[in-house]
Amino acid sequence: xxxxxxxxxxxxxxxxxxxxxxxxxxxxxxxxxxxxxxxxxxxxxxxxxxxxxxxxxxxxxxxxxxxxxxxxxxxxxxxxxxxxxxxxxxxxxxxxxxxxxxxxxxxxxxxxxxxxxxxxxxxxxxxxxxxxxxxxxxxxxxxxxxxxxxxxxxxxxxxxxxxxxxxxxxxxxxxxxxxxxxxxxxxxxxxxxxxxxxxxxxxxxxxxxxxxxxxxxxxxxxxxxxxxxxxxxxxxxxxxxxxxxxxxxxxxxxxxxxxxxxxxxxxxxxxxxxxxxxxxxxxxxxxxxxxxxxxxxxxxxxxxxxxxxxxxxxxxxxxxxxxxxxxxxxxxxxxxxxxxxxxxxxxxxxxxxxxxxxxxxxxxxxxxxxxxxxxxxxxxxxxxxxxxxxxxxxxxxxxxxxxxxxxxxxxxxxxxxxxxxxxx
Amino acid sequence: xxxxxxxxxxxxxxxxxxxxxxxxxxxxxxxxxxxxxxxxxxxxxxxxxxxxxxxxxxxxxxxxxxxxxxxxxxxxxxxxxxxxxxxxxxxxxxxxxxxxxxxxxxxxxxxxxxxxxxxxxxxxxxxxxxxxxxxxxxxxxxxxxxxxxxxxxxxxxxxx
Numbered sequence: 001x002x003x004x005x006x007x008x009x010x011x012x013x014x015x016x017x018x019x020x021x022x023x024x025x026x027x028x029x030x031x032x033x034x035x036x037x038x039x040x041x042x043x044x045x046x047x048x049x050x051x052x053x054x055x056x057x058x059x060x061x062x063x064x065x066x067x068x069x070x071x072x073x074x075x076x077x078x079x080x081x082x083x084x085x086x087x088x089x090x091x092x093x094x095x096x097x098x099x100x101x102x103x104x105x106x107x108x109x110x111x112x113x114x115x116x117x118x119x120x121x122x123x124x125x126x127x128x129x130x131x132x133x134x135x136x137x138x139x140x141x142x143x144x145x146x147x148x149x150x151x152x153x154x155x156x157x158x159x160x161x162x163x164x165x166x167x168x169x170x171x172x173x174x175x176x177x178x179x180x181x182x183x184x185x186x187x188x189x190x191x192x193x194x195x196x197x198x199x200x201x202x203x204x205x206x207x208x209x210x211x212x213x214x215x216x217x218x219x220x221x222x223x224x225x226x227x228x229x230x231x232x233x234x235x236x237x238x239x240x241x242x243x244x245x246x247x248x249x250x251x252x253x254x255x256x257x258x259x260x261x262x263x264x265x266x267x268x269x270x271x272x273x274x275x276x277x278x279x280x281x282x283x284x285x286x287x288x289x290x291x292x293x294x295x296x297x298x299x300x301x302x303x304x305x306x307x308x309x310x311x312x313x314x315x316x317x318x319x320x321x322x323x324x325x326x327x328x329x330x331x332x333x334x335x336x337x338x339x340x341x342x343x344x345x346x347x348x349x350x351x352x353x354x355x356x357x358x359x360x361x362x363x364x365x366x367x368x369x370x371x372x373x374x375x376x377x378x379x380x381x382x383x384x385x386x387x388x389x390x391x392x393x394x395x396x397x398x399x400x401x402x403x404x405x406x407x408x409x410x411x412x413x414x415x416x417x418x419x420x421x422x423x424x
Numbered sequence: 425x426x427x428x429x430x431x432x433x434x435x436x437x438x439x440x441x442x443x444x445x446x447x448x449x450x451x452x453x454x455x456x457x458x459x460x461x462x463x464x465x466x467x468x469x470x471x472x473x474x475x476x477x478x479x480x481x482x483x484x485x486x487x488x489x490x491x492x493x494x495x496x497x498x499x500x501x502x503x504x505x506x507x508x509x510x511x512x513x514x515x516x517x518x519x520x521x522x523x524x525x526x527x528x529x530x531x532x533x534x535x536x537x538x539x540x541x542x543x544x545x546x547x548x549x550x551x552x553x554x555x556x557x558x559x560x561x562x563x564x565x566x567x568x569x570x571x572x573x574x575x576x577x578x579x580x581x582x583x584x
Contacts, residue, residue, distance in 0.1 A: 016500040016511055017518050018493035020484070024522040040536070043529040047553045050477040053469055056451065059444060059479070234455065241451045263441040267486075270440040274483025275494055281480060329494050371498055 001293055005030065009336075019332040023282040030289050042285060049284030050277060053237055054160050059273040060240030061151050064221065065107030066265045067247035069116035071255025073218055077102045078120055080215040085185075087202040090192020092125045093138045097184045100142035102215075104149035104177060105222030106247070108156070110367055113146040114139065114378050122383060129198060133393035134191065136383045140375040140390075141184055141397035144364035147330075149177035151225055151240070154330055154363065157280065158356040161338050165353075166236045167229050168419040172353045176361055176408045176415055183400040191396050217250045230422060276331050283335035290339055300343035310348045314409050317341065318362055325366020329374060333363060353419055354412040361408055365401050368394060426578075429569045436486055436562060440479065447475040467544040474542070477552050481559025488519070489566040519567060523560040530556030 005026055012022035024042070031037050068074055081098035088094045099121065103113050118139055125135035147154045150170035159166040191197075203211075225243045228234035234242060251257030290296060303313065324333045337359075345355050367375040369391075376390055408415055454468035487493050500511055534553040541548060573579065 012518070013496050014499050015514060016495050016497050017515055018495040020493060021519050021522050024526070025518050028522065028525055039525065039529050040533050042525055043533040043553055043556050046526065046530070046556050047477065047533070050480045050555075051473055051552065053473055056447070056472060056476050059476075060448065060451070063444075063448065238451060238455045241448055242455060244448060245452055262445075263438070266441040266444040267437055270444045270479050270483045271486050271490070271492070274480045275487050275492060277476075277480040278484040278487070279494065327496055327498060332494055 001295075005289070005293075005295075013328070019329075020278045020282040023279070023286040027282075027285045027289050041288070045285035045288050046281045049281030052160055054166065054235075055156065055277065055280070057151075057156055057237040057240035058153055058276060059269050060237065060244045061108045061153065061156075062112065062269040062272055063244035063265070064240065064247040065109065065112040065116065066269055067244060067251040067257060068106050068218065068221070068255075069112065070261055070265060071247070071251025071257035073251060073255040074099075074103060074106075074116045075120055076211070076215045076218050078117065078124070079211045080219075083203050083208040083211040086200055088185075088189065089199055090188045090197045091200045092121070092128055092130060093134070093188035093192060093197070094185055096121045096125070096135075096138050097142045097145075097181055097188065100139075100145045101149060101177065101181045102219070104145045104147075105151075105225075106218065106243075108147055108151040108153040110143045110146040110364060110375055111378065113143040114375055114382075118143075118379065118382055122379075128200075131195075131393070132383055133385055133389040134195075136379040136385055136390055137393035137397055138184070138188060140368045140373075140379045141187075141394065141401060143375050144367055144401065145177055145180055147364060148173045148180060148357070148361055150174070150222070151236075151243075152360065153276070154334060154360045155356060156236070157276070157331055157334055158338065158360065160280075161335070162342060162352055162356065164356060165423075168353050168423055169356050170226065170229065170236075171419040171422055172357045172415045173360075174418050176357055176404065179407060179414065180361070180401060180404045183404045184397060187396045187400040217254055221246060221250075279332055279335055283339075286336075287339045296340050296343045299340055300347050303344045304347055308344075308348065310350055311410065313344065313348055314350070314358070317359065318405065318409060321359055321362040322365060325363050326369060326371060326373075328366075330360075330363040330366070333366075334359070351412055351416060354415045357415045358405070358409050361401075361405050365398065365405065368401075369398060425569065425572060429565070432562075432565065433489070436482060436489075439482055440486060443475050443479045443482065447472045447479060450475070467542075470542045470544050474545075474552055478555045478558075481555040482562065485559050485562035485566060488563040489570075491570075516567060516571065520564065523564045523567075526560040527557040527564070530554070530560065 008029065009022055009026045012025060013019065017025070028042065031039055031041065078095065078099045081095040081102065085091065085094040085098050099117055100113050103117055107113060107116070122135045122139055126132060150173050152170065152173055155169040155173060156166060158164065159169050221243050224246055225239045228239040228242060229236055248257070321333065321337070345352065367373050370376065370387060376387070380387065380390055450468045450472040454465045457463050457465050484493070500508060503511065530553055534550040534557070537549045537553060
């Protein structure tokens with residue numbers, strides 16, 4: 001049965017059936033085959049899949065990012081990054097990485113990062129004489145930081161699917177996010193030195209201090225989110241709405257956000273959230289069927305009967321996810337694979353927080369490699385460069401991110417040091 | 425037909441804006457009341473989660489209209505025109521079949537849970553499950569209009 005379910009599901013995905021409907025049709029087919037199960041379970045599980053308070057934070061975090069981006073105040077982050085690292089060799093490449101790291105504290109989505117900062121940064125690099133392919137490649141690689149440094153939409157989804165503390169997951173993203181930043185900056189330095197990219201003078205203490213002060217309203221957002229959650233003031237969902245309200249006020253007072261823009265932003269966020277959530281709703285039914293067939297438990301016992309070592313399992317999961325990431329989006333992979341892998345992860349004694357951050361980082365790499373990397377397509381349409389040029393320019397950054405993935409996979413301490421410090 | 429879909433579009437667009445706005449406001453009011461007045465708005469969480477369900481189902485219908493459901497189009501891009509059309513027809517049939525089942529069972533479940541109440545709001549839980557047939561129903565209407573436009577060679581309505 002397991003092979004039939006997954007075989008039909010894979011076939012439907014290949015035939016361009018939307019992920020949510022592929023899950024629904026496989027589940028309905030299963031119910032037809034097992035005629036003694038009432039069909040009402042379809043509506044029951046669809047409803048149950050949406051009935052989760054934690055996941056309300058998805059539209060709220062999207063809202064915060066959209067309000068900040070529409071207010072035009074994300075440019076302040078770019079100015080701050082320029083003051084901090086703009087004078088290094090390949091300075092604007094570093095600026096792109098550091099601004100993405102700062103923006104990651106506002107938005108939990110890589111696509112939001114690309115939408116908010118992509119045009120400004122790529123335009124800036126073009127004006128300074130950087131090759132367009134390099135600008136596109138470093139921007140898309142840097143955007144992958146969005147969902148690793150908290151807040152993070154994939155970590156929220158993972159937390160809700162595995163009953164893992166979202167607070168711990170958010171804290172666990174910090175060091176891996178910094179590691180990715182450092183590795184990407186090293187890659188920028190290597191490329192910039194080899195290709196002799198221009199050096200810019202340092203802006204000086206006065207202007208640097210001015211940009212720091214101007215950025216304070218934007219930088220307060222991650223403080224509100226993380227301080228609120230870890231200070232015990234808010235739940236993650238409440239922190240998300242408070243950050244959205246703060247972004248709205250800041251966007252209107254010091255940015256260009258107007259009241260008339262708000263309905264369109266609300267609709268955009270509603271549709272983006274629905275695209276993810278309808279998959280999670282359909283996955284509730286799909287997971288119910290997997291559990292009924294005891295498929296996850298069977299796979300766990302197969303893995304254990306072969307005396308699978310944790311390091312080997314993590315290697316296999318990474319290779320599988322890198323492969324799947326080449327063809328599928330982040331959330332669909334998570335909702336399909338996590339229920340199946342979870343019993344094995346638990347049986348092998350792998351920490352759920354470590355595993356969640358590892359697969360999130362892995363899936364971010366899928367966003368920038370062919371054939372269907374979402375960030376790759378966005379940046380290609382933004383810059384009109386070919387896929388060949390993008391791939392040629394991306395490989396140093398891809399290599400840097402894979403190096404970060406290896407470190408995160410085999411040194412769990414790096415992921416767990418911050419959550420263990422706060423949660424004991 | 426076009427006029428009907430345009431009017432429907434306008435309603436759905438505003439419905440999504442209002443649902444998202446009110447849902448956000450409900451949770452914000454809950455937090456604000458706790459900090460400012462030390463009280464809890466007991467119904468806010470239930471109300472927001474209920475609106476969230478409607479946002480998902482109506483938003484998914486809108487995603488159907490804009491053809492923006494997450495799917496893998498790698499094979500679709502590689503095949504010839506005739507095979508591509510056959511894949512599109514199959515995709516529409518699969519979505520239609522799933523939608524009909526979801527609508528039928530959603531109505532059935534909503535009727536069945538009529539006596540069940542939300543503990544804080546004291547309204548029937550049928551409101552939650554009613555979102556299923558409404559959302560999938562709207563999706564079917566958008567899909568039917570898409571087929572109509574393709575057959576007539578008309579451009580699809582622009583996003584409102």
